Amino acid sequence: MPLPYYVSPEQMMQDKAEYAKKGIAKGRSIIAMEYTDGVLLTADNPSSSLHKISEVYDNIAFAGAGKYSEFENLRKAGIRHADLKGFMYSREDVTGRSLANAYSQSLGTIFSQEIKPLEVEILVVQVGVNHHPNEIYRISFDGSIIDEKNFSVIGGKAEAVQSILKDKTSTEPAALGPALALCVSALEQTANLKLSPEGLEVAILDRNRVGRKFRRLSVADIGRLLSG
């Protein structure tokens, strides 16, 4: 029988974290930003069919960075969780906070118990209605969860994008057009390339909509907002 080799837990966690971080940094960034009527989600995504941003429930959206197959699984699990809760109780009982908690639990369990951690970073965003504030939760590969204000960045060169946005945003949210322009310029600066509307995936949670607040912006919509 081969002798089980010993690795200190500290070393193991460190290795896992490094591995996950490397995977996530390979991708491109996604920004969630509050604007006057809700929350804007902008992703540098050249594919028009493989989405990084998705609707979860009436007021809630999801964005995932890192390995597609892994955050896609998390996205589906989130939608099931939300639909089940809405069906069992009522639509208003589905909250971003409970969803973010569930994600945190899952990611934390996988990080500590599996050999390979998930190489993902995700955002759970809820638009506030009836004068409630918006909620933005950033959840990392190890299940750590951070409640952010104004804006949040995941994936790719997240820290670089974050430092650009920090200087340019004020506490008062901007209108949709300027907010989108700001997000796009921050993504362009860190990626060092010009992003066309075709290379962007943009969606909003608009609190003025009735029922389901999530809407994807078409290439034409994005072009109009950026030129306007």
Place this chain on the structure above:
Amino acid sequence: MKLPYLPDFDHSSFFDFLVRHHPSLVSGGEKSLSTGRAMSAGQMTSGAPLAVPHATTVLAVKYRDGVVIAGDRRATEGFQIADRRIEKVFKIDDWSAMAIAGAAGPCIEMAKLFQTELEHYEKLEGVPLSCEGKANKLGQMVKANLPLAFQGLIVMPLFAGYDVKRGEGRIFKYDLAGGRYEESDYHAIGSGGKDARNTMREHFRKNMAEADVLSLALMALYNAADDDVGTGGPDLVRGIYPTAKFVTAQGIIDVSDEKIRAVYDGLIATRRSREA
């Protein structure tokens, strides 16, 4: 290893998810299936009381821009009226609506489950189901309810959808075993269904205008209420009128109470003048 909220499941159907992981939440889940099997053979074979879902008239008629779907408001318990304002026509998503006949509780539950089902699929797959796909899925749900139907809890839907690809409205009716049949022009179900169909047979034309098809649908409901005790007519004292929705390319449009009242005022005035 057990993962919170990551169950071992990989389909896009919410209904199948419930059946597998939360069978107690769905009629047709494992528990109700077993009670269904426990039914006596006598009850299983005496199909007669099963044949007709009772105490309702709901109908759907095709017209130029899609389908109008309408229903009366009465719910009965034996010879008592249980509810005068019940809604039997449901918006399911932006291009489909359904009307129901049968036992109120399971009917409303099925409508709610079907709404969740279509929304769930759309969110997971990124595209909505086709009109045909929605109709088939509803058939499977009716089929799953068969054991409960043997115990008298019948759910009988009438489905109206706008087929975006074909650019036309479509009507589907069902049988208790989940059989799905497409109707080319109009259909009505429930205890007053036959009376409503008789009216529609006399007055239906292809490609009717919106105002004409609404009057036809409401007249068919009126005649059904006239001949069938289970169907409620317009309640002039309380101001309760049947409900109707248009299923069109622009979405599901609720017909306002005022519009329906205006049609009934005209209809009643005509009938009254005949009595004089």
